[in-house]
Amino acid sequence: MFQVVIGIGILLVVLILFMLFRIGTLLDVVKGSNQKVVTKSNKVNAALFVVLLVIGFGWIFIYSYVYFDDYNLPLASEHGVETDYMFWVTMAITGVVFLITHILLFIFPIRYSYEENKRALFFPENHKLELIWTIVPAVVLSVLIFKGLQVWGDITSKAPEDAEVVEVMGQQFAWTPRYPGSDNRLGDFDYRLIGDDNKMGVDFTDDGSYDDFIPREIHLPKGKPVLFKIRARDVIHSVYAPHFRVKMDAVPGMPTSFHFVPTKTTAEMRVETGNAEFNYELACAEICGRGHFAMRMIIVVDTPEEYEKWKSEQTSLVAQNEILFNLVPDDKKELAKVKGKVKTEVAAVESSEEVKK
Amino acid sequence: MSTEDTMHNNEHDHDHHGNFWTTYVFSTDHKMIAKQFLISGIIWALLGGALSVIFRLQLGFPDMDLSWLKPVLGEWIDIQGKLDPEFYLALVTMHGTIMVFFVLTAGLSGTFSNFLIPLQIGARDMASGFMNMLSYWFFFTSSTIMFISLFLETGPASGGWVIYPPLSALPQAMSGSGLGMTMWLVAMALFIVSTLLGGINYITTIINMRTDGMSFTKLPLTIWAFFLTAIIGLLSFPVLLSAALLLIFDRSFGTSFYLSEIYIGGEALPNTGGSPILFQHLFWFLGHPEVYIVLLPSLGITSEIIATNSRKPIFGYRAMIGSMLGIAILSFVVWAHHMFVTGMNPFLGSIFTLLTLIIAIPSAVKVFNYLTTLWKGNLIFTPAMLFSIGLVSYFISGGLTGLFMGNSAIDIQIHDTYFIVAHFHLVMGSAAFFGMLAGVYHWFPKMFGRMMDAKLGYIHFWFTFIGVYLIFFPMHYIGIAGFPRRYYSWTNFDTFNGFTDLNMFVSIAAIFTFVAQFIFLFNFFYSMFKGRRATANPWKSTTLEWTTPVDPGHGNWPGDIPKVYRWPYDLGKPVNDEYAAKFSDEEMKNVPDFIPQNIPFSKTPETNFPNENELIALEDEDDKAIEVK
Numbered sequence: 001m002f003q004v005v006i007g008i009g010i011l012l013v014v015l016i017l018f019m020l021f022r023i024g025t026l027l028d029v030v031k032g033s034n035q036k037v038v039t040k041s042n043k044v045n046a047a048l049f050v051v052l053l054v055i056g057f058g059w060i061f062i063y064s065y066v067y068f069d070d071y072n073l074p075l076a077s078e079h080g081v082e083t084d085y086m087f088w089v090t091m092a093i094t095g096v097v098f099l100i101t102h103i104l105l106f107i108f109p110i111r112y113s114y115e116e117n118k119r120a121l122f123f124p125e126n127h128k129l130e131l132i133w134t135i136v137p138a139v140v141l142s143v144l145i146f147k148g149l150q151v152w153g154d155i156t157s158k159a160p161e162d163a164e165v166v167e168v169m170g171q172q173f174a175w176t177p178r179y180p181g182s183d184n185r186l187g188d189f190d191y192r193l194i195g196d197d198n199k200m201g202v203d204f205t206d207d208g209s210y211d212d213f214i215p216r217e218i219h220l221p222k223g224k225p226v227l228f229k230i231r232a233r234d235v236i237h238s239v240y241a242p243h244f245r246v247k248m249d250a251v252p253g254m255p256t257s258f259h260f261v262p263t264k265t266t267a268e269m270r271v272e273t274g275n276a277e278f279n280y281e282l283a284c285a286e287i288c289g290r291g292h293f294a295m296r297m298i299i300v301v302d303t304p305e306e307y308e309k310w311k312s313e314q315t316s317l318v319a320q321n322e323i324l325f326n327l328v329p330d331d332k333k334e335l336a337k338v339k340g341k342v343k344t345e346v347a348a349v350e351s352s353e354e355v356k357k
Numbered sequence: 358m359s360t361e362d363t364m365h366n367n368e369h370d371h372d373h374h375g376n377f378w379t380t381y382v383f384s385t386d387h388k389m390i391a392k393q394f395l396i397s398g399i400i401w402a403l404l405g406g407a408l409s410v411i412f413r414l415q416l417g418f419p420d421m422d423l424s425w426l427k428p429v430l431g432e433w434i435d436i437q438g439k440l441d442p443e444f445y446l447a448l449v450t451m452h453g454t455i456m457v458f459f460v461l462t463a464g465l466s467g468t469f470s471n472f473l474i475p476l477q478i479g480a481r482d483m484a485s486g487f488m489n490m491l492s493y494w495f496f497f498t499s500s501t502i503m504f505i506s507l508f509l510e511t512g513p514a515s516g517g518w519v520i521y522p523p524l525s526a527l528p529q530a531m532s533g534s535g536l537g538m539t540m541w542l543v544a545m546a547l548f549i550v551s552t553l554l555g556g557i558n559y560i561t562t563i564i565n566m567r568t569d570g571m572s573f574t575k576l577p578l579t580i581w582a583f584f585l586t587a588i589i590g591l592l593s594f595p596v597l598l599s600a601a602l603l604l605i606f607d608r609s610f611g612t613s614f615y616l617s618e619i620y621i622g623g624e625a626l627p628n629t630g631g632s633p634i635l636f637q638h639l640f641w642f643l644g645h646p647e648v649y650i651v652l653l654p655s656l657g658i659t660s661e662i663i664a665t666n667s668r669k670p671i672f673g674y675r676a677m678i679g680s681m682l683g684i685a686i687l688s689f690v691v692w693a694h695h696m697f698v699t700g701m702n703p704f705l706g707s708i709f710t711l712l713t714l715i716i717a718i719p720s721a722v723k724v725f726n727y728l729t730t731l732w733k734g735n736l737i738f739t740p741a742m743l744f745s746i747g748l749v750s751y752f753i754s755g756g757l758t759g760l761f762m763g764n765s766a767i768d769i770q771i772h773d774t775y776f777i778v779a780h781f782h783l784v785m786g787s788a789a790f791f792g793m794l795a796g797v798y799h800w801f802p803k804m805f806g807r808m809m810d811a812k813l814g815y816i817h818f819w820f821t822f823i824g825v826y827l828i829f830f831p832m833h834y835i836g837i838a839g840f841p842r843r844y845y846s847w848t849n850f851d852t853f854n855g856f857t858d859l860n861m862f863v864s865i866a867a868i869f870t871f872v873a874q875f876i877f878l879f880n881f882f883y884s885m886f887k888g889r890r891a892t893a894n895p896w897k898s899t900t901l902e903w904t905t906p907v908d909p910g911h912g913n914w915p916g917d918i919p920k921v922y923r924w925p926y927d928l929g930k931p932v933n934d935e936y937a938a939k940f941s942d943e944e945m946k947n948v949p950d951f952i953p954q955n956i957p958f959s960k961t962p963e964t965n966f967p968n969e970n971e972l973i974a975l976e977d978e979d980d981k982a983i984e985v986k
Contacts, residue, residue: 021810021813024812025810028812037737037897038737039811041738041811041812041815042736042737042738044815045738045743045815046736046738048819049746052822052823056826060830063834064834067834070834070838070855070856071834071835071837071838071856072837072838073837073838073839073852080770082766083766083767083769083770084770086764086766086767087761087767087770087771090760090761090764090767091761093760094757094758094760094761097753097757098753098754098757101724101728101753102750102753102754104728104731104732105728105731105746105749105750105753106750108728108731108732108734108736109731109736109738109746112667112731112732112733112734112735112736113736113738114668114735114736114737114738115735117946118735119668119735119929119931119950120667120668120669120733120734120735120928120929120950121669121732121733121734121929122669122670122929122930122931123669123670123672123729123732123733124670124671124672124673124674124926125672125673125674125675125676126672126673129673129725129729130673130676130722130726133721133722133725134718134721134722137717137718137721138718141714141715141717141718141760144714144760144764145710145711145714145764148710148764148765148766148767149707149710149711149765149766151766152703152706152707152710152765152766153703153707155766155769156703156706172530172621191618191619191620191625192625194620194625201620230700233619233620233621234523234527234530234619234620234621235523235524235527235530235619235621236521236523236524236633238698238773240773240841242770242839242852243852245769245770246769247698247769247770247772247773248698248700249698249699249700251633251634251699251700252523252616252617252618252619252633253616253617253618253619253629253630253631253632253633254617254632254633254634254700256699256700277851278851279851281850281851281852283841283850283852283853284841285772285773285774285841286521286773287446287516287517287521287524287843288524288530289443289446289524289530289531290442290443290446290531291442292446292843292844292845293442293843293844293845293846293847293849294849296849296850
């Protein structure tokens with residue numbers, strides 16, 4: 001019933017608008033203004049550009065100023081300082097160009113609107129002008145490019161040798177991080193080894209894997225270079241850590257990487273933002289299916305001391321899951337026990353099983 | 358009014374000799390084919406717009422009960438009245454596909470290249486009317502397949518309009534990658550055939566069928582734009598076809614062009630050695646030129662409209678051609694700027710940053726030339742002129758944000774956020790749309806012999822112009838705040854939890870702008886039948902299409918094809934010193950402010966420049982030469 005009333009209402013409004021339109025057209029015919037090339041509307045349209053200019057720019061200016069903290073994302077990485085600086089320099093340059101061109105574009109209509117006995121200026125070309133507005137943008141752009149490529153070169157340079165390595169794997173629809181453990185070496189992986197227990201396909205015949213661990217959230221040390229080794233299990237994802245200005249696709253079959261230096265601990269950021277609940281987050285930035293919008297993982301930035309402590313408290317994969325331990329070849333089991341700090345009970349179960357065989 | 362109507366009908370009866378099928382359906386007349394493209398484009402635009410309204414409802418009002426959409430969307434709305442997250446992606450994907458290809462490629466180039474090329478170069482029709490007809494019907498078939506795919510139980514293609522594999526290659530990854538994706542690929546293959554048939558025709562026609570005197574340097578900028586667009590399309594669309602073909606192989610025949618080391622749905626796939634990045638390279642090799650395929654015709658159209666309605670020549674005709682050429686060439690070497698953070702070699706990223714920012718130079722030249730054309734003009738604000746100025750505004754604001762996106766260092770943060778959504782919707786989406794609307798308002802009298810209502814046009818313009826800015830300007834802020842695109846909802850993240858009010862605002866603006874388009878629709882269809890009768894040259898323009906009768910029949914000109922003597926922008930030409938001295942005020946006033954291209958210099962001694970007076974001698978010789986033959 002309610003919908004019918006709305007329907008009738010809309011119909012009536014449309015009919016009224018149509019009647020107004022018909023009356024308007026007939027009035028134009030009576031007044032003869034439909035025969036003219038240029039009517040009073042010309043000035044109205046021209047004036048509206050000026051109105052839009054004033055209100056539009058006023059609004060943009062006020063909004064940009066008042067809500068700056070809302071859209072300016074807090075920053076917590078070294079290279080982010082550079083890219084943010086570049087962003088705002090570009091913003092200043094483009095802002096000025098935007099302002100100037102729009103003032104001209106929106107003022108010209110009223111300044112040069114049609115007058116009956118006026119003739120436009122016949123001004124077909126001027127090489128000097130063309131040259132000016134080819135060269136000036138070229139020079140400005142060269143500056144932007146030069147600076148941009150410098151920053152880009154630094155960001156994409158080879159990661160420092162002492163960087164803390166964290167492997168991040170994307171899958172539908174979650175992230176899994178893996179740490180190399182005390183030997184600082186990630187064990188090999190092979191996608192064919194992936195299964196319910198070995199969800200990252202870690203190769204347990206490789207010595208490097210015995211002290212690897214998979215935590216629930218990513219921890220990073222403040223002030224030390226961090227290298228994300230990125231891969232994907234099924235489709236393309238993209239590692240996106242907005243506060244660190246980090247983004248790199250996770251591509252199946254093609255490992256990628258991104259290195260950066262976190263500059264503020266989570267605790268410091270909580271103070272800075274005045275938000276006691278603040279957490280760094282990892283999101284997915286490349287469409288990957290139904291749960292694309294929900295691939296959240298928390299990143300915690302600790303002081304280096306806290307970080308080392310946290311690392312030492314983690315349990316290695318082989319110690320965590322017996323099935324994974326069983327994947328270790330017999331001749332390396334002892335090594336795995338030592339490196340992975342496997343508790344003796346697991347080993348005991350293991351040996352008793354061997355006895356049964 | 359009524360007598361005019363009957364006269365109109367009589368003319369129709371007289372003009373067309375075919376029956377209904379050959380006249381309106383399987384027509385080989387370029388004007389009818391243009392109208393077919395236009396109307397198909399309008400229908401697609403409405404559909405594409407409607408899809409965007411649905412996902413804007415989800416983004417702006419995440420708690421809204423969408424049960425009322427159940428009659429249309431059925432199972433895609435769940436019991437709680439929530440949109441299915443996978444169908445949300447389908448909506449986004451189809452909105453992009455429809456708008457980019459079916460509206461702004463087929464609807465724009467298809468309409469105006471077909472309509473204007475023969476009329477403006479002085480030809481009776483396209484080089485091959487039959488191929489032209491095929492072009493439309495391939496497009497129609499493609500459209501039908503794409504349309505049907507919307508109603509599949511597993512949903513249409515949903516992996517984004519860029520259809521990156523492996524997501525688009527594996528039905529296990531999302532349901533839309535099943536039959537929906539197959540139909541997407543088939544539809545696009547047919548679409549590419551259509552585009553190529555059209556493109557070959559446009560190029561051939563422009564090269565071979567220009568009338569006497571119509572040298573390349575006398576071509577209107579519209580034709581230059583269509584010409585370059587067709588060339589870009591011809592070189593880049595086949596690459597998309599090959600990309601799609603390899604994807605079809607991967608999907609159906611077990612090859613591994615794009616697939617490698619994938620574990621999905623509980624099993625490890627046998628494919629190894631492929632590269633998803635290869636697809637991205639191939640896709641963007643079309644994908645980026647596609648931006649200019651969409652934009653160049655609009656820039657051509659507005660050049661023409663701005664010059665005509667400023668009553669002065671376009672400033673820097675040759676610079677405009679040069680910048681279009683520059684854009685066309687550079688458009689082929691910037692594609693990888695879409696891929697800075699895909700894991701592509703960073704050195705490549707540097708090269709593409711450099712090349713990408715270079716393309717800003719010809720674009721800047723175009724903008725300044727538009728501004729100088731307006732400067733000291735005698736501006737008439739027809740709806741077409743308003744939309745053209747709107748285009749310039751979008752081209753500036755969207756183009757400037759390109760300097761952020763194109764700079765690889767800055768792109769790291771804003772890649773795949775709302776910043777890029779704002780950027781391309783302004784510079785390519787809205788700007789191209791405005792070019793198309795400007796073109797419709799401007800050439801409507803030539804298409805249908807009637808005028809569109811100007812006042813409705815003004816209202817349509819202001820609602821749309823402001824509406825589009827209200828939609829896309831706030832998106833920049835949302836993007837700077839880091840909001841990723843193609844997100845069904847942001848509530849999972851603390852970082853993206855703000856801006857609910859701004860998102861709601863954007864959604865309201867989107868709905869408002871969408872509704873405003875019905876003003877245009879009404880105006881378009883009403884004026885087609887009931888509009889005021891047009892005169893042959895209502896805008897006092899100089900190009901050849903306005904020398905045809907009000908309703909140009911098959912063959913365009915009833916008599917001989919006009920000969921061309923001058924460039925297309927003799928608007929507001931001043932009286933030369935010799936005549937200014939002897940003319941009375943009255944005589945000065947009576948000098949027309951526009952001289953069509955088919956008027957010889959011998960007829961206009963009062964406005965000729967000295968070098969043009971020399972051309973008069975050649976005119977005679979030319980005519981003699983023709984007589985000798």
